Amino acid sequence: MDEALRLLQFGDSVFPVGAFSFSNGLEMAVQHGSVHDRATLQEYVRTVTRLAATGDGVALLAGHRAAAAGDLDRVRRADEAVHLRKINEEMRTMSVRMGRKLAEAATRIVGESLLRKRVGDTGAGVPVTYPVALGVLFAELGVGEEQAFAAHQYGAASMVLGAAIRLMRVDHLDAQSILFAVNEHVADDYQDARTATLDDMQGFAPHLDVLAGAHQHAHVRMFMS
Structure with missing residues (x-):
């Protein structure tokens, strides 16, 4: 039961890491008409979660396994893999800011941990990123990697739907219906991600990259991404 409660607490979409400030690209997709109704929104959310699975989700699993082994260097390499693959500045900011907030909150709530050591290790030039921090935290709390992956995917979908x-x-109710439908893919996405390595991380979505680049230079914005 303790593991389930830890998963509910730190995987909650309202946990204070600043997710409400980001739309994961949806704001510009709406402005440009790419997303304009429930059907296109569901397609967009599914695209986001699939990219999360093949990119950040792989790093989350790497961070989880590294934490289970007590290997800080492997955690750092996972963070570096995430950071280097964030082509757009806003997406890098989102990953780093949420990662830092999660690490700071976990340090205050949980106390001494490998994640806390990783925060103190950022002088090496590699920032803490959100998916890796989440993987490390859940490993240290005794939450299994499959459940940690599911929480990450749920959070990616919830961020977009909240926006x-x-x-x-x-x-x-529309948002919850979409969330329910998209969540049906999580188990299959995990099966794809669990055998992937950091070198296999990918996130090919040129349309989303173009929208993200346009959002970065927009004069009026509700969200930070």
């Missing part, structure tokens, strides 16, 4: 309620004509 959608503020950006589009969708209500909370």
Whole structure:
């Protein structure tokens, strides 16, 4: 039961890491008309979660396994893999800011941990990133890697849907219906990610990269990404 409670607490979409400040690219997708109704929103959320699985999700699993082995250097390499693959400045900012907030909160709540050591290790030039920090934290709390992966995927979808309620004509029930449908893919995404290495991380979505680049230079923005 303790593991389930830890998963619920630190995987909660309202846990104070600043996720509400980001839309994961949805704001510009709505402005450009790429996302304009429930169907296109669901397609967008599924794209985001699939990219999360093949990219950040792989790093989360690497961080989880490194923490289980007590290997700080492997944790650092996972963070570096995430950071180097964030082509857009806003996405790098999102990953690093949320990672730092999670590490700071976990240090205050949990206390001494490998994650705390990793925070003190950032002088090496590699920032803490959110997916890796989440993987490390869950490993140290005794939460299994499959559950940690599921929490990460749930959070990626929730971030976009939370933004959608503020950006589009969708209500909370629409968002929950989409979340329910998208969550059906998590088990399959985990099976794909669990055997991947950091070298296998990928996130090919040129349309989203173009939208993210446009958002970076927009004069009026509700979200930071």
